[in-house]
Amino acid sequence: TALDIERCDLNIKDNHSNHHTELFGEERLIVRRGQPFSIALHLSPSSKEFKVGKTNFMFDVETGPLPGRESNTKVTFSSQASTVNTEWSASAATDASGRTVIVSISSSPKAPIGIYTLTLDQLGQKTSLGQFTLLFNAWCPDDAVYLKSEEKRKEYVLAQHGLVYRGSHKRIKGKPWNFGQFEPGILDICLKILDDNPKFLSDPNKDVSSRSNPIYVTRVFSAMINSNDDRGVLVGQWVEFSNGIHPGLWMGSGEILRQWAERGPVRYGQCWVFAAVACTVSRALGIPCRVVTNFGSAHDTNANLMIERLYDENGDRISGDDSIWNFHVWVDSWMTRPDLGSKFDGWQTSDPTPQEKSDDVEDLVKLSTGQFVTFSECTKSVGLFISTKAVGSNERRDITHQYKYPEGSKEEREVYERAHHRNVLLQRGEKLGLHLKIKLAENMIVGSSFEVYARLTNNCMDTKTCKLIFYARAVSYNGKLGELCGFSSDHLEVPSGQERRLSLKLEYQRYKTAITSDLLIQVSAITINKETVDFQKAEKTIVLDEPDIGIKLVGEARVNQPVTVKLTLLNSLPEPLLNCSFAIDGIGLTGGKPITAMVGTVGANEQAKARVVFKPTVAGSSVLLVNFDSDKLKNIKNVIDVVKYDPAKHWNSHSKPVGKKDPVIGHGEHDGHDVVVVVQLGIEKVISENTNSAARQACRLVEASLDGRAGADHRRERDLAEAAQ
Incomplete structure (x- = not known):
């Protein structure tokens, strides 16, 4: 006679805790393969007893639209424990009452992942026990994704x-x-x-x-x-x-x-x-x-481990397929x-964005004769x-x-030569002659104007003459060049052992319409000596700094209680920003989707300000991510850590009021730094943007308001914390 199953409990909470899946919630069972999970079969009052070692039944697990045994998408196994840890298996026992059968099921560490149905088979009488989702398991040594740490x-x-x-x-x-x-x-x-x-x-x-x-x-x-x-x-x-x-x-x-x-x-x-x-x-x-x-990610279209970028003898780039x-x-x-x-x-x-990878760069100059020569110095970018x-x-x-x-190593040379390239690896090292470098400014925030310099040095015995071209173009992160936003050139004579400099002024009014939201400008310097067929090139990419977003939480964050965050950003441009907005997003903070606050127009050198309200849904630590957007400044982001407290779960009768504040949390300022003092189970915890000094002072202030027994506990905890730090 089959057991009469009244109901099946999938023990979701305990199983999720054991399988590191509790963050998925408790709506359904989600487990990791190769690791046991337990279910409870509650017998009806009229059911026969379950006898360990004598009562045996089978389980079927199935996944996919066409489950089959040959494809391992349908597996049948018994309640008698298996000795093979790579197969599905189960074992069963009863609780103290004898009316509940506790079944431990182990999935194969090689099983397909996905949604499974679980069925109990007692001599052909089948009972559906529910569904579970099976995932890869980095905690299981027999799983292919096992990670030790x-x-x-x-x-x-x-x-x-x-x-x-x-x-x-x-x-x-x-x-x-x-x-x-x-x-x-x-x-x-x-x-x-x-x-x-x-x-x-x-x-x-x-x-x-x-x-x-x-x-x-x-x-x-x-x-x-x-x-x-x-x-x-x-x-x-x-x-x-x-x-x-x-x-x-x-x-x-x-x-x-x-x-x-x-x-x-x-x-x-x-x-x-x-x-x-x-x-x-x-x-x-x-x-x-x-x-x-x-x-410096290379896209090599002819798979020769070399990026070829073509220039004419006047220093102008000739279009090509390769890019960095x-x-x-x-x-x-x-x-x-x-x-x-x-x-x-x-x-x-x-x-997910396929492209070939390359190891080197070769910049070629096409002469009027149709011949190609390389620049004297090849980049290692x-x-x-x-x-x-x-x-x-x-x-x-x-x-x-x-x-x-490593650059220039034997292994790098072997990889390069296996590509059957027409040259061997370039030998690194400074050669005699002219050497060209670019010097960038210290502060290059978007909206400002600044100067960059091309520096030409001569380390040989003879005086060198050449034409130096120095220019800037907007560039996207994928290497696509945009409009010219600065140009300078000069004919220079560089005596032995000396240097010459050429400056290039990059003005906001000129680069503002050229740059993309990537805020990138590529500056290039090229020396040309047509008589000796000698060419030098230097190149750097400027990443314009963006203004910072200021984030400040007003008060403390509590579960299911509204929290206000104050957001600010200084417009660094010499002109207004239009259609300004802040958006916030955080796991367990914003309900699964961003919350946007429209700001409108923000004048030059003025602050964009917003107050946004959100409601945390779960206790614990999380991160609030903030994005600023406007017509001219985009993709500006910042984050702040948020610790969310649930008073209903974490506080006890030993907690004492801090001044006029709630007995749970005190919030104030010490030495100009925000300090949150949390009184929990007779032990204070201090969260501070500052350092241990502010935290220790806050602890001393709290101790004064606590009774003797709690105060002693607090002092011990503080001493332990300070020793650990």
């Missing part, structure tokens, strides 16, 4: 916000991004991306079966992030954005993914947006992922590579300061050594 798992799987690096290798800027992989509905959208990919549409069973392999899954969703050749998420655009959203306005992946699920391909994205959304999908599915920026992007952003995903061998296990690169956010902090980590061999 708990700190790295927190960063690359669980962290919902991070930094995406942009700018140039001389001026690297980290831009905040909300990945939001645990936000409501995002996991379902990520699974929908897999279901909408062309491979699934042509052969659903094969595609779902292949979802056991993180290599396959990563390739599929990486292709689906870009909508160029399928029904993907984002439309790429680099010039005109009137029919969509400017890529610089996005603050997180959630809004993009929701728009795609509702209306199809989202307009518009550029490389950092593609990569950030891909990172969200990867982390949601359980694959460790990081966003990587390469400064000021930066390019992709993602790395962590997994084993059984197809390549264990030495290739670890970080694997995928690029490709593949510099490859960057990602550090684990557990907002510091930048340089990972260039993980991608390329």
